[in-house]
Amino acid sequence: MASAPAASGNPVAALAGSLPPGLVTADPERLAPHLLDWRGTKRGVADLLALPRSTAEVVALVRTARAHGAALVPQGGNTGLVGGSVPEPASGRPTILVSMRRMARIRAVDPAGLSLVAEAGAILADVHEAARAAGAMFPLSLGAKGSATIGGLVSTNAGGTQVLRHGTMRNLVLGLEAVLPDGTVLDQLKPLRKDTAGYDVKQLLIGGEGTLGIVTAAALRLVPAPAVSAVAWAGVPDMTAALALLARLRRAVGERVESFELMGDEGLALVLAHVPSARAPLATPAPFHCLVELTDVDPEAPLAARLEAVLAAALEAGEVRDATVAATLAQAQALWALREELPVAEKADGPSLKNDVAVAVADVPAFDAAARKAVAQHFPGARPLVFGHLGDGNLHWNLRPPAGADAGSWLAQHGEAARRLLHDVVVRFGGTISAEHGIGTARAAELARLGDPGRLAAMRAIKAALDPAGIMNPGKLPL
């Protein structure tokens, strides 16, 4: 690796000179890709790029940074959607971007104990593959699986498309290894199923967005690999009907409902417009679409037949307008691609206001109606683009500027007011302004405005206790 700046008397050079050789570089070309977020809307500034290869190197990095008062910004795949993985443009102190991508080993897989230990930089798709090779499954998936890392997924408490059945990262992390802001190693990596020996400190790092330490490895919960699955696409008249279909499915097949995703017709239209391989799944139009997956470990389980029967009954009851069950793996993958390519199609369509909210599942239709009403009243012409994990009550309730408007200037003028309006509706329904993406910088002001004061005070006290010098990911979360 190219070495750090040589000028003496320069605080960055002094910092770099105190670190083990080869751990950091100041090469602007190598730094540049790490300084722009996935959406391409936030550009940060850092003095050095660190690429540690081991937990010991992370310890050296943290201790040295602390001694020099430098800021550390952990980064995994840089697919986060709230600006958390990119340094602030002006932190006022030497800043090191810590890319964890070289710590990507799968340290252990235990098929009998159903656990897997991966380093923080391991890519989610590689973890899926390692679990599959052992006859198991790591039950968390999302559109960015080819780039998102275990450290990033842990630190954002990521969700994805299987939360309905398996929970978020908080439920899937059995053990954690991390370097705390004073350089101490938190060694809770053993995949224990039970542990009541005091505070569960690792949970502070899960969803901590890099503000309480650097995750170096995680022990993950696996489940037996499903032997069969059935995937269907259903056009539905409204969200109430979508929830009725979910309830009907659960009554029929219980825990076998692995995923239940929702998108509005405008989202499907965007995918069809921007993704060349995408094909309309149904002949009959519908305002909303549901993507359903059932799985079973029993290879004899007649899942497709059960799914067809449930959809036929839902059709009869008027909950479904049209539906198709994938007949082959390729068809199932094509249906999933329609859902997973939506954020990519949205990005290709131009700037929009992104939101990640959740309310109680039963409240989703009323919340959605209230949000649409408020937006139509205050921002006439603005176009909701709503999709997400309906079974978790989690909607990406995004807003596109009015057709024909200059998107950049509309968002600059109205974006934050529209976001506040939406969040006020969320709070009225007792929901959350961040369901799975985290807070980063994009939601920090809103969390400060709307967060529970007791929770915010506890968060600030924990931050002050563990990171009194504020070296870990400054500027993220309202700390």
Ligand SMILES: Cc1cc2nc3c(=O)[nH]c(=O)nc-3n(C[C@H](O)[C@H](O)[C@H](O)COP(=O)(O)OP(=O)(O)OC[C@H]3O[C@@H](n4cnc5c(N)ncnc54)[C@H](O)[C@@H]3O)c2cc1C
């Ligand atoms: C197309 C697309 C689809 C997505 N779909 C979903 C979805 O369905 N559900 C969902 O939950 N998210 C989704 N996301 C968001 C994103 O993929 C997740 O937030 C993911 O967890 C980020 O992982 P990453 O490795 O890219 O982390 P980064 O973006 O690099 O970092 C995210 C945060 O974690 C911190 N961090 C990263 N690594 C570490 C570490 N080792 N130690 C401490 N802190 C660390 C960073 O400082 C930052 O605050 C999607 C993103 C894209 C682009």
